[in-house]
């Protein structure tokens with residue numbers, strides 16, 4: 001029996017159930033174990049509670065305490081620093097990594113009037129939206145997907161920006177009014193991907209998870225997360241990144257784009273590298289972003 005730890009939110013539950021179903025299809029027995037994290041209990045802005053890891057610490061503690069065998073994380077919420085004793089057993093095929101707009105009256109970003117109120121507290125999204133010079137105003141919000149979309153439906157906000165992957169998993173893509181082009185808004189490093197953690201050296205669980213891993217997704221998110229780590233930033237930093245395996249002249253290569261919000265605007269750069277060294281690519285692009293500042 002594999003004990004799978006999950007947060008109780010609708011999105012976390014859907015994600016955990018997906019992973020449980022994949023494992024069951026492979027012939028494993030799986031039990032869901034609900035875990036409450038600081039991020040679920042505390043309604044204050046994420047930046048104030050202490051940033052990185054507030055949604056994952058309790059899950060990781062439960063893994064180390066042998067109360068659960070695997071933890072399913074949204075990779076974008078997972079700190080880049082590896083934790084002693086834990087291993088990333090699988091990174092499954094990623095969902096569409098882009099951000100989306102859910103606006104009143106079916107509006108797109110360019111159709112929002114000057115002064116429109118857009119709900120998002122994420123520094124990455126605020127920096128990139130400001131850089132577009134649309135005259136819209138970003139305001140911080142917290143709460144689950146339902147609460148956020150509700151603020152648009154109830155007329156308290158003109159729009160909210162969310163991860164497409166979350167809406168897709170919750171079956172709410174119909175409410176999307178525009179999918180944001182990464183040329184304008186780069187997603188958070190790891191957005192749309194799941195990270196399935198287990199205990200290091202737990203060979204049975206590692207073997208069970210291995211078939212769920214997708215090499216291209218792992219290469220892409222490794223480059224994105226290395227960029228974030230080299231910038232010494234966390235999930236609350238104004239950093240966007242998106243890597244993809246693309247067809248190069250001599251076969252597949254990794255293409256990484258990065259955005260760094262600063263006082264005077266957003267800096268963007270991109271670079272290509274070999275698929276088998278995503279860490280070097282992430283470091284190189286991060287250093288280039290820093291050099292130009």
Ligand SMILES: NCc1[nH]cc(CCC(=O)O)c1CC(=O)O
Pocket residue numbers: 074075076077161162163164165166190191192193194
């Ligand atoms: N920060 C919360 C969070 N963590 C993961 C997702 C979406 C799913 C994903 O990116 O895998 C979301 C919601 C959002 O940003 O809209």
